[in-house]
Amino acid sequence: MSLYVFLAIVVCGFVTIASRVLPFILVKQFELPAFIVKFLSFMPITIMSALMFENMLIARSGQLPLFDWQNIWAAIPAVIAGILTKSLLVIVVVGIVAMAALRFYGIG
Amino acid sequence: MNADLSFRAGIKDVVPTLFGYIGVGLAFGVIGHTSHLSILVIAFMSLWVYAGASQFIIANMLLVHDPISAIAVSTFLVNSRMILMSTTLAQYFRKDSMLNNIGIALLTTDETFALAMNKLNRTKQQLSAKWQHAANLLAYATWAVATVVGAWLGSLIESPEKLGLDFALVAMFIGLVYLQLISDKSIKFAVQLLVMLFVAxxxxxxxxxxxxxxxxxxxxxxxxxxxxxxxK
Incomplete structure (x- = not known):
């Protein structure tokens, strides 16, 4: 491991630690104002939706993204599995199997 | 998932999300290997930086010898959503000790955050430090092991995506969004759907x-x- 690689990883580790730990320390010390609590109450659905939709799109620099049809097709059985079972494990396994099948048959 | 907030329940609840860590971890290991990072460097990065998307970018920037300052800024930007997630999650641990808070903070990820938000819907908006530690620690260990195994397999597997494992992460987010949508009673269903559409x-x-x-x-x-x- 070169010094360059070592230092880069050490510095990046401090960056991720700060992003995670400082909010916890601040929130423990100070009561958040009501409007921030209200704002954050939408965080779960918005950030999870954004991460999910990002995976359904293919970025192209300077242009509108394309739809990632393979991921969208594989998502359909995963969603159906979710409606039927409400189980995260089943959703994930069905999704993996659906994607493997799509690729095996060269679809999407 | 039920209302149980014990350490054991944390272990049990986090299991479905582990597929995501395994899929992405293996992929990172393989890419780290092709970016000429040794298994030691990959393990060190997974244990010390512990941030999925950031690690891919760091590996890439190390390969082209970008300055450390640029790598640090990229890591911060890619990982900045952690500030929002940590601020949201921290509200449920204010009564726990500072040590517990820092311990939880250190190992918070997209997935364990999302899992905790889903858990809240079953526990009358309560979380416990031991439940969160259990979920976080198992996720952390799985990530580290998966990236190391990926690095080791890197030389053996030609195209790991054939197995569909990389889709585990996407499927996991689909599942977490769906479960959030049907179980979060604090926000009206129609409002959540509109917010989702707006986000898209x-x-x-x-x-x-x-x-x-x-x-x-x-x-x-x-x-x-x-x-x-x-x-309003």
Whole structure:
């Protein structure tokens, strides 16, 4: 491991630690104002939706993204599995199997 | 998932999300290997930086010998949504000790955050430090092991994506969004659907003018503001 690689990883580790730990320390010390609590109450659905939709799109620099049809097709059985079972494990396994099948048959 | 907030329940609840860590971890190991990073460097990065998307970018920037300052800034930007997630999650651990808070903070990820938000819907909006530690620690160990195994397999497997494992992460987010949608009673169902639609539209247009991670952050912030406006 070169010094360059070592230092880069050490510095990046401090960056991720700060992003995670400082909010916890601040929130423990100070009561958040009501409007921030209200704002954050939408965080779960918005950030999870954004991460999910990002995976359904293919970025192209300077242009509108394309739809990632393979991921969208594989998502359909995963969603159906979710409606039927409400189980995260089943959703994930069905999704993996659906994607493997799509690729095996060269679809999407 | 039920109302049980014990350490054991944390272990049990986190299991479905582990597929995501395994899929992405293996992929990172393989890519780390092809970026000429040794298994030691990959293990060190997974244990010390512990941030999925950031690690891919760091590996890539190390390969082209970018300056450390640029790598640090990229890591911060890609990982900046952690500030929003940590602030949200921290509200449920204010009564726990500072040591417990820091311990939870250190190992918070997209997935364990999302899992905790889902858990809240079953526990009358309560979380416990031991439940969160259990979920976090198992996720952390799985990530480290998966990346190391990926690095080791890197020389053996030609195209790991054939197995569909990389889709585990996407499927996991689909599952967490769906479960959030049907179980979060604190926000009206119709409001959640509108917020989701708004986030999708924002993300679509934002991705044309900025990198995906920044677009996610912008769409998230706009989505929260939109939610505040329409709920009034």
């Amino acid at each position: 539209i924002c993300l679509y247009f934002a991705m044309a003018v900025m990198p995906g991670n920044m677009a996610v952050l912008l769409a998230t912030v706009l989505g929260c503001l939109f939610g505040m406006v329409i709920e």
